[in-house]
Amino acid sequence: MAKLSPKNLHCELVVTVDEKINPHIMRDRNTGQIYADDDYLYRLKLRSEKRVIECDGLRYLDHSLTVDEEGNQELVLRGSCPSGERTEVEVVHRFSIPVRGRYIEERITIVNCGKDRYYLEDMRFGFRRGLCPAYEPGQLADDISRFRLVAVPYRKVGISQDKGSPSPGARPSVKRQEYTMEDMIEGKFSNVDWRNDETVVGQDLVDRYRLRSEGWAWTDGRCGLLIVKYNDEMIEYSLVERNGYSRRECLVFGGAGFALYREPRPASVLEPQTKVSFGPTRYIFFDGGWKKAFYLFRDFMAEKGHGLPDGYNPPVNWNVLYDIGWYHSDREKLFKHYNLEALHREARKARDLGCELLYLDPGWEVCEGTTLWDEERLGRVEDLVRTLKEEFGLELGYRTIGRVYRDEFPNEWYIQRSKEKGQYIRPIGSDGKPIGFWEPCTECREWWEEKLRRILGITGEGVKFMMFDEFDWRGPCFNPSHGHPVPSTPEGHVRAVYRLIEEVRRRCPEVLV
Template identity: 30%
Template sequence: MLPISLPDGRISGHWGAFKFTAIPYRREPKGHREQYADFSLAQIVTEQYSSELWTHETTVTPAYASEGWAWTDGKLGFLLTKYSQDGMEWSLLDRVPLEAGRAGLRWGGCGIYRGDPEHGAWLAPGESHRFGVTRLTAYEGGIIEGFYTFRQEMSARGHGCPGGFDPPVHWNELYDNRLWWLPEEQQNNPEMRKKYYTLTDMQEEAAKAKAIGCEALYMDPGWDTSFASKIWDEARLGPYKSFTEMLQHDYGLKSSLHTPLSGWCDPSSYAPEMHRLDRFGRRLTWPKERGFEASTLCGASRRYIEETARRLKMLARDGAGYFMFDGTMYHGECWDPEHGHRVPARREEHVQSLFRLARMVHAEYPHVLIEMHDPVVGGQNIRYAPTYYGHGRGSGGEGLTQALGFDSVWAFELMWMPMEDLLSGRAITLYYYNLAYGLPLYIHIDLRPDNENALVFWWNASTCRHLGIGGTHKNPEVRRVHREAMATYRKLESFFKAGTFYGLKETVHLHVHPTEPAAVINCFNLEDHPIEQEVEFVPERFGLDAKRTYGITGVTAHASGRGYVLRFRVPARGHQLAEIQGL
């Protein structure tokens, strides 16, 4: 605890120059251009915390919560973090009243936030819970250096970008497929699937994927027997093994699949015994009229997890290379003692079962990539669980110790309106995420709102290590620009997929090659008029040899005392790329 004097409500002395910044979500996924999770010490000890990170509504709590906090005056700083894989925890800041008008800043130790960690918040007789580790790390620099310190810490714990990460660029058929856009969840209607989701339809989408330079066809809702059954509809599409072989032979593509789980599905493909039991012993039944998000399946049921793993492993056996774990939402307690979970099963049991499912698949098919939506709230532009939670190897049990969990994190549903997301400031959250984590983000964006500068394409290529695209733009000129952008991206993809990300500012991103003395810089202009901008490239700041000479293409540049100065001329709502190569 740090005692603080508050004459006239202000912090006196040295600490008055220090402020706290939330890591990684300085910009929340629902934020705007003026929203920053930056707080003065006076705010922490006198005000409550308002946020839209955990829920869609603004919530106010006494404690300030984040995965980490950079506490800095711009010259020196401390990184405060909280870490646990055995219960959802956050680094908490709050205040303690002291005598003589003083207040104490309280940080570290253990604390309950929004009822988590559940197993620490409520202990039955004879039970115990081990809280996570609080770490305080001193560093030189300001906010950005605090992010990099956090990233280094998380990478050391195994939550960085794996060496040689090379996921296939996806073409998502959803945006051009009429099935998805039918009203009232008619995409689950067998007749509509027969009409709009046929083998011929998927071959047409595969041809688009090949033409633009993608590496895999990603199939969203429509390929299975019913929504989220995860059973390939062989009667409509032929055997899955034949399909994956056809994709590879005819189009040079891999197969990737949308595989929603218990929180968003048509649960009728699972046995009634896998549905939740309420505290009165009544089995819940799916109210179909309320839609897929009203699923009553128990995501923590052992039988449900084992059956889902069986279905996924059959798909992996026949050629699937990627699963999207959508539909991860937690919907409520389950009191069924036959499900093999704690009674009642709540949020934590649900979340841990999702992680177990990923490891069950990876135990037999380690090459299959698995993306995990937020394990509490699913595919939304909020984030409940700590980003790292459930990533990496299991803590033991059931022979899955060596099996890895998920491979990538969902990029906060910033797929439907990517131009609006970027110009409004919401998509700036992706910039701050990359400062804090090498753990890959995945997104598949709709290219139809993009412009003639491929602004949307390049922003997401620069901030999401696993990129997916889809949607045919109505303007032939923009389609041509997209093909050219994809060709450039594929040439430079190692920088974006597996390189090290550095932020020179929110709209200037530098990517260092994972193995070569080279870098690329993406400069973005989100304004409605052209801009010119000078960017200083100092090699040693980015782990490159300061004694080496570098060649620069794509922009004009000249040597400076410490490195090079690059001049970017970026069109309105546009992008310019510079390549830097060690000579």
């Protein structure tokens, strides 16, 4: 048995390697606090046409521990699922410890070395920390009994009670994402989940018994560990859950695992000779309570490039919606209430209040979602841009949406809800009626190009601000002619929307989105 102990002045990781790989101790050297003290959880279930592979632990293949010129250490562990023969699927587990930083960073990669496609049916990696004996749930370990888990960056989350608008004066319901170790042992924890309307399929959650967040602050107010997951390519979360192991109730944290609706979705399939790399988990050791962890999270995100650029100075918007009203594409009411005279009246208010931009929420289109400027009511967009600038000193902004509130596009461009090709039919809602809008597939190239053309026809006339709204995921599409995998995925939908925004910004670099 070999014992590896990469460390710096602030933190230490202990790994044993013999027949199996086992990172099992994580320690804060400044305070002496131990955050992991039991076998690392490696759980995999893979299926190919030929066989099913299940494992709870990794067979040791090899490892390396390197130190660069500055003293930064990197430990690389390579293992596979234990079986009678060497499997074609390997796991590369990488830990980095900087010479000066007070953190350990973890990266996990699953590699398909063989010739068969594997489907990843279940997967969970993570450190274990024993909380109490399984038969004495009230006997918490002394050093961990006062610790709490606090979600970062959303410690408090608003909860919608219904799908309608709240009544005037109603106070929003708030759920605090903060849990004691007793809460974790007793299962008194849950995520804040939102469901789309019932016509959207594929909303079954896979993480009902584990917590998800961008990060978790695990602290007793004296010291703590910030557990942050970061992935700018896939949808991934920092996961925490309870786990019975070795006659103890344990907390499992960090690593990688499926969340939401099996995200990260691209990790579900391993093609031959390919790999999937999960985002890094950074374990940041700190002194203090959860507020300190929030500052550390902010610093971490800034390090990754998330923040406001120098010179960022968005215009103060005046939204015409609240005084003009929302008429839901009712042409008669729009002509009466949402006309050029009304916009000039709103522009005067905006100018007098010191605003810098007139923002058009729903109402400027021929019909919502068509992205067709209603010249009959509002004149040409370039004329409005000029009038606002010359007479009121204002810029123009507007909202565009993904769904459309009339049958605007060819049938082929809408979501195909099954493998059987047929006429697009709006789904039936809970009221027994078809939903009030049509659902384009955002990955349909023809729709994407037409949407871009219509946006540029408006934005290219001098618009300075845009909001992209109602581009929510409406469920998988099975139309192979769109060019997406069948069925399509939430990630593919998101990337199509981002590409649309990026192309608008490329063509109109002055517009702020």
